[in-house]
Amino acid sequence: MAVLEQTPPAVAQPSPTRPKKGLRKYWHLYAAISPFYLLFLGFGLFPVGFSLYLSFHRWDGLGSMEWAGLSQYQYLLSDGDFWNSIGNTLIIWVLATFPMIFLAMVTAVMLNSAVRFKGLYRVAYFLPNVTSVVAIAIVFGSIFSTNSGVVNAVLHSVGIDQVAWLNTPWGIKVTIAALMTWQWTGYNAIIFLAGLQTVPGELYEAARMDGAGPIQTFFRITLPLLRPTLLFVLVVSTVTGLQSFSEPQVLLQTSSNDSTFAGGPGHSGQTMVLYFFQQTFDNNDFGYGAAVAWGIFLVVVLFSIINWRLVQRRGD
């Protein structure tokens, strides 16, 4: 767009008018980008704000709201089930994320050196990520069945007793973690692969000239240069892993009258978001549910910061 009137500031203008002038001049550009911001305001920011407002009230979803002050948060801090769900979430997250990152890295390095069918492999590795979580969970539920599952059949064939995967506290956690690992390994391998391809070839050549072996090359060149990618993968895995919901929900639902959000015997598989659902939609306790949601938010922020620090600390 042609901007015709450029008045040179011969006289020093009072600065407050400057931003206003920009707004006035470029308002149509702002208007052009406004739809996203308006939608975000209505469907993103407002609900977030409202949930904060809600967390200071008692509300059953239909009747009138009662002011509850900080009591929902006081109860949250003393709520053993909430702390238990944080513990479960973190254990599952650790069990899922670290094997996943290791496998994704190995896969990416192999893909990077593979010559044929690269595209095919990429598609194949990406498939688990676009498959519906519900479908995956149903299949995993059969694979980890106590009597008719493949996993126990394999264990049995090497002489190990069968494990009640979906009926013991650790079995439940391992099953959920395995599901998440399976789902995300391919996705992150593709991300790592993109990172690997940005490493300049000269560096590898120079390393070879200096007589570095493949292991040394990987740890001295590849890994340091992949740090930003690793950081991205870690943060994203933290955010998604700490918000896991569908995996335990589908794996552990029974056909009895039990709550679908209880997370199996002893609440062993009850993640934070599952607990949030149970409080909000089973008990109709919307105020407390909102407080739980904000608790979850704080935990996720905290762990994202810790991750960030850990990965950033070295080197920079």
Place this chain on the structure above:
Amino acid sequence: MRLSRRGLLRAGLGGTAATALGGLATGCAVPTGSTGRNMVLWYWSGGLSDTVVKNARARYGSSVSLDAIQIGGQYRSKLITTITGRAHIPDIAGLKGEDMAAYLPNADQFIDLRTLGAEKYKSQYLSWKWDQGIADDGTMVGFPIDCGPVGHFYQYEIFRKAGLPYEPDDVSKELNTWQNYFAAGEQLKKRIPGTMLLTDVNSVFENVVQQGSKRYVDKDRHFIGDQEHVRDAWALAVEAKRRGIVSDLVSGTPDQLSAKQDGKLPSELGASWAAFDIKNGVPKAKGRYRVAQMPVRPANNGGSFLSITKACREPERAFQIITWILDASNQAQGYVDAGLFPSTPASYGLKQMREPDPYFGGQVTTDIFGPAAQQIVVAYNSPFDVALGQPIKDEIKNVGVLGKDPKKAWSDAMSKCRRIAKHLGVSY
């Protein structure tokens, strides 16, 4: 302002943005219900007979255009959201039985069906079911759709092989107490090793609680989950575990279904609608199952209601439609189409409900569920029952599945209930 093409474009953009903003900022606050001819009915898949809904549309089509919508997913959340949002509220709304405790305290969102002359239909419906649709202040919120009388599904041949009673009448008569039922489980295990009577202890605990006239919280918002009726249910569940007649399977899993198919789990206590789950889960067991009365007395599990919301502009017409959809002959059709067991005893004698069921070896299952439905007593359904029942159900599960010490489990459940009761303002 000089109007150029560009200016016009800008104005258009600005206008669009302003409209979008305005649309978001001013949520329509006018209650919208039926306008003239249009009447909206919300229900869920399988909540009403599709045939009956279609017939209702045709029958009342001359005066009203009935728009019946099946709402998927979390039905209650969507209905509550719509009512709270005060826009596009359905005129007639289905209410699930397990959600009634959440709706009844908010009876003012619905039209009191007594004001529309509901009283004169009362005699045609099961009285306990009728009462379940009524709030504490007497407002009638829900009109009865179906109910879920619980029966004892068992495998004929397996019972016979184990030397147990195997004809439905004999099973009903002889396994009429929990003690006899448990003893049968012991005999079953002894005669056919590897066979278990029960899938889990929770099925005992919850069925015993549901047989009673009290649950976890009473009308005065007082916690009663520590009283005898719950202790007895707990003790029976613990006893079942101790007598070794409980499997280590999880209900609804492939493991459980294959155990049913192999006859390793030949007995289960389930509501009338569970017949459809069994048929779908183990189709190969066709002809092997029968159904009898459950021990002690029948219980109820499930069943729904229709309501008229405050947003409805023509309550009389809506009520007319509801009472027609839910009359005895249409409820019998609901049983045929969707397995909805009628709340109208007059249906039980109708031809559709007297069909011999080949899956149950030609048994007429209404002979069991019909009488059961008429002997049910129900408990007061408090909005806090779910929250205060959960810890007890969790702990009995820990006893059954994780082998936790029952005494410790009970005291853990009680201390958790105390904490939750305090949080919810329920006296203890």
